[in-house]
Amino acid sequence: MRIRSFVISVISVAIGILFSTCKKDPVLENPPDLGYDYFPVHVGKYIVYNVDSTKYRAIEADTIHLLYRIKEQIDSVFNDNQGRETFKLVRYVKYYSPTVSYDSMPWTIKDVWAVNLTKTTAEVVEENVRFIKLSFPVMMNTTWNGNSQNTMVQWDYKYTAMNGQEMINTRNYENILTVTQKDYSTALGRQFYEEKFSKGIGMISKEIRDYVFKVENGVLQPGVISEGVIYKMSIVDYHL
Secondary structure (H helix, E strand, O other): OHHHHHHHHHHHHHHHHHHHHHOOOHHHHOOOOOOHHHOOOOOOOEEEEEEEEEEEEOOOOEEEEEEEEEEEEEEEEEEOOOOOEEEEEEEEEEEOOOOOOHHHOOOEEEEEEEEEEOOOEEEEEEOOEEEEEEEOOOOOOOEEEOOOOOOOOOOEEEEEEEEEEEEEOOEEEEEEEEEEEEEEEEOOEEEEEEEEEEOOOEEEEEEEEEEEEEEEOOEEEEEEEEEEEEEEEEEEEEEO
16 A cells, blocks of 8 residues: 555656646746837838938038938848848938929939847947947846947947837827937037837937037027037838
8 A cells, every 4th residue: 555655646746747847938928028129120121211401510601401211121131240140221312302292203222231130239330330229128227338339439328218109290109219329418519319219110210419509709609500410310101
């Protein structure tokens, strides 16, 4: 009887272990949201933006104001010099005309960038300069050096807002993540760089305010821009 009881106990333990190992891991069933959906990349995806650019030139004492559209399209995939999967991002442009609608204009290639999505970063190579656009996992107030992969001075990017909503060009966007790249003001001028990303879409807007105020006869003219740029991109269409 003792042997029989021992055998039954062993079998019960074995069955218990078997069932415990067959249970589904809740972490695998519901993996944590690391934020990759803020930066979806695949061939064929594109986003079209309206661009409003104003450049102030001190030496020429003039202002150049441009309106145009940018289309950023994932064209193909290749391996970079590190053997990493890299997406070719082709950027097209249409310049505004008061007499011809954007829909009637052809796209022309403006430049070609590259995109890498890793387990910890979303990286974009713009004009041969690599920027760390996002850091994973996405968490409020996380900061990182967006210039850690280039030779520029350190910029501490920061997640400053999450789960926002915004109406952009008559269309409502939700689950918005705000990345403040730089926010610095003095009596002499302003430096503000910000990008916003919508989950499942990607970047939906970009704003740059980088300028200094005019000094005339040694006197500062607050609010009067002498040199710099104000640049805004806002999404008008996309295809995933």
